[in-house]
Amino acid sequence: MDQITLRVARYRPDDEETEPVLVDYDVPLRPDWAVLDGLNYIKDELDGTLSYRWSCRMGICGSCGMMVDGEPKLTCATFLVDLAPGPVRIEPLANFPVIRDLIVDLTDFMHKLSSVKPWLIRQDEQPVEDGEYLQTPAQLDEFKQFSMCINCMLCYAACPVYGLDGSFVGPAAIALAHRYDLDSRDEGDRQRLTILAQPDGVWDCTFVGECSTACPKGVDPAGAIQQAKLAAAQEAMKSLLLPWRSR
Template identity: 45%
Template sequence: MEELVVEVTRTDEKGNQKLQSFNVPKDKVSTVLEALLYIKENMDPSLSFRYSCRMEICGSCGMEIDGKPHMACSTTIESLKSDKVKVAPMKHYKVIRDLAVDMEGFFGKYKEVKPYIIRDDENGKYESEILQTPAQFDEFIDYSMCIKCGICMAACPIEGSDPDYLGPAPLTAIWRYVADSRDQGAKYRLEVASGPEGTSRCHFVGECTEACPKGVDPSYAIQKLRGSMVKYEFQSLFRRH
């Protein structure tokens, strides 16, 4: 029977790391997540990792697979083109245990950009529906596909060297709402983006775009955001305060 060697970087509660290999029968699993579940059910129940939907929607099972951040649920064994796979926790996060990382820092940054529609209407009462043309819808829909898996944060080298940098996903969320014709919170968002830990820290590496499992293009969004910020700052020179 053909076997897949799964080499897992395991971390205990004291932060000690070790490599552990498991031989998984290839005909029993089709994805990396299934291989990990096979190990947990048949070999080592103490193996810890986070997962939920198993269909690339919940964004829970992000991990380093053969040195690059991927979703374990959508990485097929066939695509590995090898009989061995190295699995490790996502970079730039603190490890809770084994492959489960602490996402609090990432979610904190995400909350900072207020990822929801801000309106000037009082108490959210509108006189009528807020209509959008298909063109206005197309401006932001691609960026609303983000599932907050945090993989782009693990792929970004700047995020790895500057913990305060907002990072690709929160900056993409800013652009998603700035580009949305219904939103009226651009002033707040552009101020966050133009701060010292905003878009100026992005060096357009593009690894976030390469890694994103949902095809969102964070590096493109950040450059678009930069353009909007330049326009906003230029207009503010002629604006009465």
């Protein structure tokens, strides 16, 4: 059977390894194998100490994002035959601290995600007996594409601004904030705007657009950020021209 070499970044600080090193592993090149299948082959057959995250292997859970030949990719959706003859370089997601091998530290992203309150906010909850909050197909279409985000963080690995300035709230968090701002059932846009309109919010973005290119789910975070910028700029103009208006 054909083989392909996976050049995998290994980093084991517990073993007093101070620098990541690339280690070559030869795995079978099968037409139905994704990069993740190759990594699982290494783990099962060649070196059980390799550490990486994965779960659903079908592009839903967002766990298996890594740098494949320098590009942020879901390894379950990137096929080895498309990368032949190799070698294929596999590294942890760029712009994040590495814990071990291909596992990055999610703490910063999780903090940012919750800071933009990506959930439905209501001033007054209507009682259960009043039924569901109804929504028209047009109202659903307003935000649907932004709701496809699986928090895989490929957009953070692709974003040069986040790479330079870790305080930037970042593409996925802003896209998700925007998703709830656009939801007809939500009333929390003021609360979110307070966070997004900060210098570390939307204003850090210089509209490079790599986030939207990297997104494996067809979300357009760059577009969301531009729309959020416009909303924040309109609010700022209103505050300037109508300073007596209560926020």
